[in-house]
Amino acid sequence: xxxxxxxxxxxxxxxxxxxxxxxxxxxxxxAGMRTIGLVSLGAALATMIVGGSDAAATSxxxxxxxxxxxxxxxxxxxxxxxxxxxxxxxxxxxxxxVLGAGAGLAAWPTVIIGAVLVLVxxxxxxxxxxxLMR
Numbered sequence: 001x002x003x004x005x006x007x008x009x010x011x012x013x014x015x016x017x018x019x020x021x022x023x024x025x026x027x028x029x030x031a032g033m034r035t036i037g038l039v040s041l042g043a044a045l046a047t048m049i050v051g052g053s054d055a056a057a058t059s060x061x062x063x064x065x066x067x068x069x070x071x072x073x074x075x076x077x078x079x080x081x082x083x084x085x086x087x088x089x090x091x092x093x094x095x096x097x098v099l100g101a102g103a104g105l106a107a108w109p110t111v112i113i114g115a116v117l118v119l120v121x122x123x124x125x126x127x128x129x130x131x132l133m134r
Contacts, residue, residue, distance in 0.1 A: 013044035013103035040100030047104030
């Protein structure tokens with residue numbers, strides 16, 4: 001694989017993760033740009049380094065990565081007496097890993113559309129929830 005292709009895949013993964021993390025950062029959540037950017041970048045790296053041309057190995061790496069990221073996401077979930085916080089951040093971390101793995105595979109249409117939809121959900125749903133709660 002050419003250096004430019006490696007740079008493109010890893011950069012897109014890191015930038016998408018950072019964009020998702022920026023939303024969490026602006027909401028003062030526990031995981032922000034650096035954390036979620038690294039999750040996405042790490043998923044892309046794992047997919048590219050280990051997977052290569054072996055589809056079975058790639059599948060196992062993605063499966064293991066997503067299961068492991070689930071544990072990281074669980075760390076941001078906090079239960080209070082009557083409420084639970086951190087679920088959206090945990091989902092954002094997991095989704096960023098999926099998008100990072102997709103970038104590692106160069107699944108560009110899926111990655112771009114998925115990233116746009118994640119950001120739309122995070123940003124627009126916040127306004128819709130606020131309006132509905134009034």
